[in-house]
Amino acid sequence: MHLDPSPLQTFVSFVDDANAAGNFTFHFLSSAVFVNGKICKDPKMVTADDFFFSGLNRPGNTSNRLGSRVTPVTVNQLPGLNTLGISLVRVDFAPNGLNPPHTHPRATEVLVVVQGTLYVGFVTSNPANPNTNNKLFTKTLYPGDVFVFPEGLIHFQLNVGKTNVVAFAGLSSQNPGVITIANAVFGSDPPISTDVLTRAFQVDVNVVKYLQGQF
Known part of the structure; x- marks a missing residue:
């Protein structure tokens, strides 16, 4: 099942949201076409750089607690x-x-x-x-x-x-x-009630508080 909407044209590149807010008038923003929450770029302004990303040849930094x-x-x-x-x-x-x-x-x-x-x-x-x-x-x-x-x-x-x-x-x-399970359950803001988590995980309240403290 394909959840993303089917395209209505060959491509719909978009204007960076922050730049759009800074460089265009409210009239433009109120009349602009949004596709998937993005402000569409005028097709005449689209360049090859809109379809280009560089850097996947470089290793990511794994110096963190997860490695x-x-x-x-x-x-x-x-x-x-x-x-x-x-x-x-x-x-x-x-x-x-x-x-x-x-x-x-x-x-x-x-x-x-x-x-x-x-x-x-x-x-x-x-x-x-x-x-x-x-x-x-x-x-x-x-x-x-x-x-x-x-x-x-x-x-x-x-x-x-x-x-x-x-x-x-x-x-x-x-x-x-992406929803990282441990972060979402034990690191939510504000925290999920310990009553909920102790019953859901069948553990002592101190275990829940310890796990919440890790996030």
């Missing part, structure tokens, strides 16, 4: 993707680096490993059939291997090798979004 870095190329980095329904990311992993459990609410993801060894998986949703309830699918990937994560399902990637991992992924939305 991974996602470099996105969505509509926010590449205006020419507007209305095309696709985007791309590069993911770098230090040894033992983790891309933690997360979901893309608007996109299926297909990932290819180009360097290293990567353990990946996703969990199914909550169907009526208890035999398939929250089933985990996992695989260890090597260079050239491909794995797909269905839209909206919780998934993860972990470097299980001794060297860095480089992977690229295509997503079926110009702006797939």
Whole structure:
């Protein structure tokens, strides 16, 4: 199922929102055409640079607590993707680096490993059939291997090798979004009630408070 709207013309590049607000009058903004929340650029003003992004040859900085870095190329980095329904990311992993459990609410993801060894998986949703309830699918990937994560399902990637991992992924939305589960549940602002979390996770309130303190 394709959630992004079908394009009404070959391409609809857009004007940067901040620049639009600074450089155009209110009359222009009130009469401008918005596609997927972006102010469309006059087709006569579109250039090759609207369809160009440079930098995916450079490793992302994995010096963080997770040991991974996602470099996105969505509509926010590449205006020419507007209305095309696709985007791309590069993911770098230090040894033992983790891309933690997360979901893309608007996109299926297909990932290819180009360097290293990567353990990946996703969990199914909550169907009526208890035999398939929250089933985990996992695989260890090597260079050239491909794995797909269905839209909206919780998934993860972990470097299980001794060297860095480089992977690229295509997503079926110009702006797939990402919800990192731990951050959303324990790092929300304001915090989710401890009464809710202790009952949901079946743990002591002190455990919940500790986890909230990590975010």
